[in-house]
Amino acid sequence: MxxxxxxxxxxxxxxxxxxxxxxxxxxxxxxxxxxxxxxxxxxxxxxxxxxxxxxxxxxxxxxxxxxxxxxxxxxxxxxxxxxxxxxxxxxxxxxxxxxxxxxxxxxxxxxxxxxxxxxxxxxxxxxxxxxxxxxxxxxxxxxxxxxxxxxxxxxxxxxxxxxxxxxxxxxxxxxxxxxxxxxxxxxxxxxxxxxxxxxxxxxxxxxxxxxxxxxxxxxxxxxYPVKTKKPRPKLVPYYGLIIHAPAGYLLVQRTRQQMLAGYWSYPLVPQAELQDPEATAPATLTADLATLHQRWAADYQIPATFAPLGGAPVSHTYTHQRWQVKLLVATLTKTPPLTFYPGKWVPAAEIAALPLPKVQEKMMTRWAQRQAAAKQ
DNA sequence: GAGGCGTGGAG
DNA sequence: TCTCCAAGCCT
Missing domain, CATH: 1.10.340.30 (Hypothetical protein; domain 2)
Structure with a gap:
């Protein structure tokens, strides 16, 4: 030098x-x-x-x-x-x-x-x-x-x-x-x-x-400068649960221990907690859904039946993680109480007032597009 | 000390 | 779509 x-x-x-x-x-x-x-x-x-x-x-x-x-x-x-x-x-x-x-x-x-x-x-x-x-x-x-x-x-x-x-x-x-x-x-x-x-x-x-x-x-x-590279982001597959009831959509606030702490999103379930996250075959998705229904009903007191939204997963890349979110939709005719779950029912018009991370905006955009297409 | 932690722009 | 980058800090 x-x-x-x-x-x-x-x-x-x-x-x-x-x-x-x-x-x-x-x-x-x-x-x-x-x-x-x-x-x-x-x-x-x-x-x-x-x-x-x-x-x-x-x-x-x-x-x-x-x-x-x-x-x-x-x-x-x-x-x-x-x-x-x-x-x-x-x-x-x-x-x-x-x-x-x-x-x-x-x-x-x-x-x-x-x-x-x-x-x-x-x-x-x-x-x-x-x-x-x-x-x-x-x-x-x-x-x-x-x-x-x-x-x-x-x-x-x-x-x-x-x-x-x-x-x-x-x-x-x-x-x-x-x-x-x-x-x-x-x-x-x-x-x-x-x-x-x-x-x-x-x-x-x-x-x-x-x-x-x-x-x-x-x-x-x-x-110059000499700078060694960082490793590529790791793939992290999730299910994103769009659950809507008469009172609104179910949103959860991310905890202090999670990334995006304090921000609100649809419930996200790591696919790793269900079946093989690498598998994309329809049979695996069906098996996953069965597990999800059971767990959701038992843990959260919500009788949800999920259907895949379809289309490519919502993708969002962070510095160290690459999220792939498969969206699942459940429509409830009654609004269950959220006794044990750290979330709340939010009317559609009030969601935008909450602090939302980018991945939540992407999920909402996808859902809105799908609903608009269904009306055609 | 290595890895976690967001998003948007440029090419 | 993919890669790299942009006035770092915390654990």
Whole structure:
């Protein structure tokens, strides 16, 4: 890898910040340096693209304008505000941290990266981003952009998928951060990483810091950063149970221990709990249904008789799982009480008011299409 | 330290 | 349809 002299570092800062002053993006959370604004935006931006975040950020600030308002928000309101943004534990951690700030810190924010990390959901990157942008601490904010940009500029060979590599990059970047404008420096690196120095289809030849780009100079841009790949998502087959009664549809709230915690969906039964999940033969489905009828009647006190909706399973892919949901429909003429089951009957018109994950929207869309087709 | 945790866009 | 990627954190 390359190393830079003091003169090179100063020239780099100047080139970077001159470009940033002219071409830096005007984003809603850049209108001031309020730590609440910086913090909420940084949490939303974790693993999420800027264009996706903007409308969520604006709605969130309208709904929860202060850290106190966020601390007092109801969980359904919070989850509804986060619906569709993904990584839903971020929302819960955000409110937990808001309550820490109000209750434990009396709304006096920690001002250093080290102390900010004591708040829920704030790790090394987010702590450094807030500390530098809101409070002017001279620390590098080492995110995916910083990894990629400096790996290319300096031809750093360390595998950025390895957690220990963060320390190396932090030590390399620390003396490069502009001590006069650390927050702008970090944001400029991010803008660079999302424009000229993107992961794919980058344009290093026109970058404002191309003179400092060792990988471009040597024609090895595509070799950086070094990053080992993650395994493919695992197939997880489910039955999705569309059960409707005079009082509405049966929806269940996912538990704290499950993914999509707190969000509502049709009951989902892992096919693994029934028959061979790999088998798709009609006979297997029939056997499954018999089991399902029995179990549903016994466990949940609901006399449901399920019929396959047909068509391809609803498919939804997460980072680590690929769900294939076979939809089954049961129509009940009376509404059974839900004595032992953690769900509720929801009138069709009221479902959209609940916090719903994407896979539930897909299942509802499929069911609506089928009903529309049946009317033809 | 490896794996869990969502969604949408680009090619 | 499939693959990879996008301002990570938690356990």
């Amino acid at each position: 390359e190393t830079w002299s003091t003169a090179t570092i100063q020239a780099f800062r100047h080139a970077l910040l001159t470009w940033y002053d002219q071409e830096g993006r005007d984003l809603p959370w850049r209108h001031d340096h309020d730590p609440y604004h910086v913090w909420v935006s940084e949490i939303m931006l974790q693993q999420t693209q800027v264009n996706t975040v903007i409308p969520y950020y604006q709605r969130f600030m309208a709904a929860f304008p202060t850290v106190t308002a966020l601390a007092r928000a109801s969980e359904p309101d919070l989850l509804k505000a986060w619906q569709g943004l993904g990584y839903y534990s971020r929302a819960r951690n955000l409110q937990r941290a808001a309550r820490q700030i109000v209750d434990d810190y009396h709304e006096e924010w920690p001002r250093t990266a080290a102390s900010l990390q004591d708040l829920s959901g704030i790790g090394p990157y987010t702590a450094s981003a807030i500390a530098s942008i809101a409070f002017g601490q001279v620390v590098p904010a080492v995110d995916g952009n910083a990894f990629r940009v400096f790996a290319r500029l300096l031809k750093i060979d360390a595998d950025i998928a390895q957690p220990k590599t963060r320390q190396l990059f932090t030590e390399i970047i620390q003396p490069i951060v502009d001590p006069q404008r650390p927050g702008d420096f970090n944001q400029a690196i991010m803008d660079l990483g999302s424009s000229y120095m993107t992961a794919q289809k980058s344009d290093p030849a026109h970058s404002p810091v191309r003179a400092f780009d060792a990988s471009w100079r040597t024609g090895t841009v595509d070799q």
